[in-house]
Amino acid sequence: MSFLDTFFDGAVMAKYLPDLLAALVTTLWLSAAIVIAGLALGLVLACLRTLGRWYLTLPIVAFADISRALPPLVVILVFYFGLPGLGIRLSGPMVLFIVLGGVLAAFAEEIFWAGLTSVPKGQWEAGRATGLSFMQTLFDIALPQAIRLGIPSLVNRALAITKMTALGSVIGVKEILSVSSSAQSFSGSATPLTMAALAYLAIFLPVVIFARLLEKRYT
Amino acid sequence: MSNFIDLFFNLDIMAQAWPLLLKGLIITLKLCAVVILLGLAGGLLLALGALSPRKWLKWPTIGFIDLFRALPPLVVLIFVYSGLPFAGLELTPFMAVVLAFFLNNSAYFAEVFRAGIQSVPKGQPEAAQATGLSQVQSLVHVILPQAIRNVLPDLLSNTVEVVKLTSLASVVSLSELLYSANMARSITYNSSPLVLAALIYLAILWPLVRLISRYQRGLAEH
Numbered sequence: 001m002s003f004l005d006t007f008f009d010g011a012v013m014a015k016y017l018p019d020l021l022a023a024l025v026t027t028l029w030l031s032a033a034i035v036i037a038g039l040a041l042g043l044v045l046a047c048l049r050t051l052g053r054w055y056l057t058l059p060i061v062a063f064a065d066i067s068r069a070l071p072p073l074v075v076i077l078v079f080y081f082g083l084p085g086l087g088i089r090l091s092g093p094m095v096l097f098i099v100l101g102g103v104l105a106a107f108a109e110e111i112f113w114a115g116l117t118s119v120p121k122g123q124w125e126a127g128r129a130t131g132l133s134f135m136q137t138l139f140d141i142a143l144p145q146a147i148r149l150g151i152p153s154l155v156n157r158a159l160a161i162t163k164m165t166a167l168g169s170v171i172g173v174k175e176i177l178s179v180s181s182s183a184q185s186f187s188g189s190a191t192p193l194t195m196a197a198l199a200y201l202a203i204f205l206p207v208v209i210f211a212r213l214l215e216k217r218y219t
Numbered sequence: 220m221s222n223f224i225d226l227f228f229n230l231d232i233m234a235q236a237w238p239l240l241l242k243g244l245i246i247t248l249k250l251c252a253v254v255i256l257l258g259l260a261g262g263l264l265l266a267l268g269a270l271s272p273r274k275w276l277k278w279p280t281i282g283f284i285d286l287f288r289a290l291p292p293l294v295v296l297i298f299v300y301s302g303l304p305f306a307g308l309e310l311t312p313f314m315a316v317v318l319a320f321f322l323n324n325s326a327y328f329a330e331v332f333r334a335g336i337q338s339v340p341k342g343q344p345e346a347a348q349a350t351g352l353s354q355v356q357s358l359v360h361v362i363l364p365q366a367i368r369n370v371l372p373d374l375l376s377n378t379v380e381v382v383k384l385t386s387l388a389s390v391v392s393l394s395e396l397l398y399s400a401n402m403a404r405s406i407t408y409n410s411s412p413l414v415l416a417a418l419i420y421l422a423i424l425w426p427l428v429r430l431i432s433r434y435q436r437g438l439a440e441h
Contacts, residue, residue, distance in 0.1 A: 006305045065432075069379070069424035071386035074397055074417045078227075082410030085226040114435045159288075160380075166291035170390060177294055181301070190305035193298050197290060204289035212285075 012191040016183045023179035024199050031162035037101040042108025049113055050138055067106030073167055075099045080171045092173040104161045111153045115146025152218050155211045229411040236403035236412035243399030244419060250385045250395060254320040255378055261321055262328020269333050287326035293387050295319045300391045312393040324381050331373045335366030372434035379427050
């Protein structure tokens, strides 16, 4: 069997294309949900942290630290196999959404926070002195700078975490990797794996190139 | 509540699973040592390639880096483990993991090294060569020490990601920490071994994560 027949078998490609397209859609909407929820939660947490209350800061820092230190797959397995014992039964996509959204939120919180702390104290004081409230100073002066500063890191991090939707294959989410893996074992051909790789490239290569352009602009 | 503790923090089951998890931990540590070193070495070479003035070297290298930044590491791993045997290349789980993560990690480390090398002012290598250092000498003694210092937090955070990444090896049945814990879970019908594995990962990585946050704050203050 030639290399082409093994990895680019046209018949196999045609047969599994519909399944893979459906899986591609699953990967896309899961990624979108994770990015939106993760960035939003991270932003909220970073803003709450600026209030400087220990009873807010402590749990936020603990959450951010633990979520950044744990391998997501460990948490995914605990949620998927452990929680049903407590009567909490979450679907595979739900587990993936909660865990990866949480991880992205933790990283985003740190990035936003680093941006917020880099805004010179004088600007906060100037904002308050001109009669702006704390919230106005935060939203109109500090946050826009923090977000602009964080964009390259946020794009890279969001990319790294949405790629992890492939972990859904471990808990039976019908995303690209799991669909192509089962297609590979059914068909006895490596072609579905090639299709999976191409599908991921179609989604993520533009993001990688976009991240490169952003970096060039911001540095 | 007692149900919760029984299911997730059952000390008896943790004690039973401990020897198995310890074996897994040793494999995880070995794996980390290999993939971190290979990733650093590969990353440095790729970074030099990506910064090369020779176009035939520069563009293929950047293409390679972007390819592996766009592919999920698990996809690369499954491709290497279940795809390559179709091409007659059968690898043990350990070798498959090492090869897949080498490809993935060197792409990521390459980006860090590239940013570091670019952060060194152009006058430095020029001065080094003007004083008679060879290109290699100027790289090793002048450029790299500064480049690495400038991107130390990124190198560190990338290393943390690599350690976390090794948990994916459980998917191809390499009996590292997570695989052992999941095995213990399915034998005991109890999630405590997974929680124990999580605590072990946390014990190793939390100090590093703290250190990274400290660094980021430090950079922001300058």
